């Protein structure tokens with residue numbers, strides 16, 4: 001809840017933004033948490049004709065179907081599979097972790113990779129696999145869990161890493177035709193990688209951007225900063241979240257990630273393979289790598305889901321409202337794609353907050 005002063009500031013910002021908007025512009029909120037916050041605060045209809053498009057910043061949503069199928073296969077090996085709850089109902093090619101659980105697989109919801117480590121310590125005779133889905137924000141906790149597993153000799157603990165990094169995805173997004181006038185960059189990821197690491201958005205692609213926090217006022221401040229750069233023709237990458245994000249980011253977290261992970265090509269829903277965008281365990285931690293220890297299905301024998309347009313939503317090519325299945329065949333309880341499942345998913349946010357507010361499709 002905003003205080004009286006904050007509310008007045010937010011209203012001033014809103015008025016300023018509306019004054020600057022002389023026609024339709026498209027700004028992408030890269031982060032799924034921003035998508036949810038923008039929908040929750042009702043900013044989309046308030047800011048029209050500005051179009052706020054969601055981007056590839058929901059880690060569950062960008063997880064490729066092939067990885068979901070491998071996770072479901074892992075659950076069928078007799079291993080204990082530990083996961084964040086968001087993944088449970090995401091459909092793979094044919095089934096989901098939730099269905100596998102209903103059919104008897106031992107799948108446990110945890111709140112931290114360290115919870116999975118505790119399960120491994122309690123069950124020394126059974127393999128325990130933690131499903132690592134996330135960006136730079138959650139990756140350090142997973143690195144710590146793997147390090148601790150090695151230090152404590154918990155040889156039954158494995159990580160299945162679908163961890164991804166945001167900078168290569170921004171390159172993939174901006175190197176293709178995109179029609180975006182500006183970006184709101186993710187505050188949480190930026191707290192780890194720093195503002196400076198994203199300078200290329202403006203210097204290489206000429207797109208103005210702001211690193212943004214998650215309150216109404218934070219988001220409006222970021223949008224106002226981007227609009228100012230558009231108006232002045234001076235693209236840059238502004239830090240509109242300076243109390244959390246530093247120029248260089250969190251050096252300790254970066255060191256931990258570099259100690260445990262290498263980068264490798266990774267498959268993203270909506271983007272395909274992006275070079276150097278995945279985090280895989282370094283050779284010295286290979287004994288904890290589920291991808292090496294278990295015999296998992298090969299990508300080429302699996303098919304991506306057909307009807308769901310999450311990939312287009314994640315590239316900002318369409319709004320969830322443009323998907324013919326939205327709020328029809330695809331509902332939160334019967335989702336056809338991850339964007340309707342994840343708490344950071346654009347379709348879930350639009351379903352919950354925007355669908356009755358007359359927000360215009362993209």
Ligand code: SF4
Pocket residue numbers: 307308309310313320323324325326327330331335336337338339340341347
């Ligand atoms: S509404 Fe459902 S089917 Fe359509 S893009 Fe979103 S998750 Fe996929």
